[in-house]
Amino acid sequence: xxxxxxxxxxxxxxxxxxxxxxxxxxxxxxxxxxxxxxxxxxxxxxxxxxxxxxxxxxxxxxxxxxxxxxxxxxxxxxxxxxxxxxxxxxxxxxxxxxxxxxxxxxxxxxxxxxxxxxxxxxxxxxxxxxxxxxxxxxxxxxxxxxxxxxxx
Numbered sequence: 190x191x192x193x194x195x196x197x198x199x200x201x202x203x204x205x206x207x208x209x210x211x212x213x214x215x216x217x218x219x220x221x222x223x224x225x226x227x228x229x230x231x232x233x234x235x236x237x238x239x240x241x242x243x244x245x246x247x248x249x250x251x252x253x254x255x256x257x258x259x260x261x262x263x264x265x266x267x268x269x270x271x272x273x274x275x276x277x278x279x280x281x282x283x284x285x286x287x288x289x290x291x292x293x294x295x296x297x298x299x300x301x302x303x304x305x306x307x308x309x310x311x312x313x314x315x316x317x318x319x320x321x322x323x324x325x326x327x328x329x330x331x332x333x334x335x336x337x338x339x340x341x
Contacts, residue, residue, distance in 0.1 A: 207295040209256045217305035220249045224312040231319050
């Protein structure tokens with residue numbers, strides 16, 4: 190594949206891109222830990238812990254979303270060099286323009302980030318399903334419990 194020609198923009202943008210990807214790796218690792226803890230708390234019906242974890246998860250997701258928006262902004266800046274290239278391909282293409290000493294780590298971070306995103310999506314789906322199943326069971330017990338839990 191031919192390397193795209195970058196527009197005349199400061200190298201700082203590429204370093205910012207690499208730094209953002211690196212920060213996302215760290216936050217997605219934290220998110221994965223929180224999602225595992227959330228699953229454990231849901232299994233134990235630990236509502237206090239679930240509430241605390243939900244706050245932490247929201248904060249991490251907000252930070253990750255902000256960096257995603259920044260990354261998309263950088264991709265728009267370099268759009269002329271990457272015509273029609275999807276972001277998943279554009280980021281590694283841009284990271285390839287970093288100095289040789291930084292390319293390997295940046296490429297590794299990007300691959301790690303892609304794996305972590307998929308893992309966290311799967312964990313989030315699993316957790317959501319568990320919580321929905323628990324809610325459904327509680328609804329069934331409360332509404333179909335032969336009047337045991339009906340108000341007097």
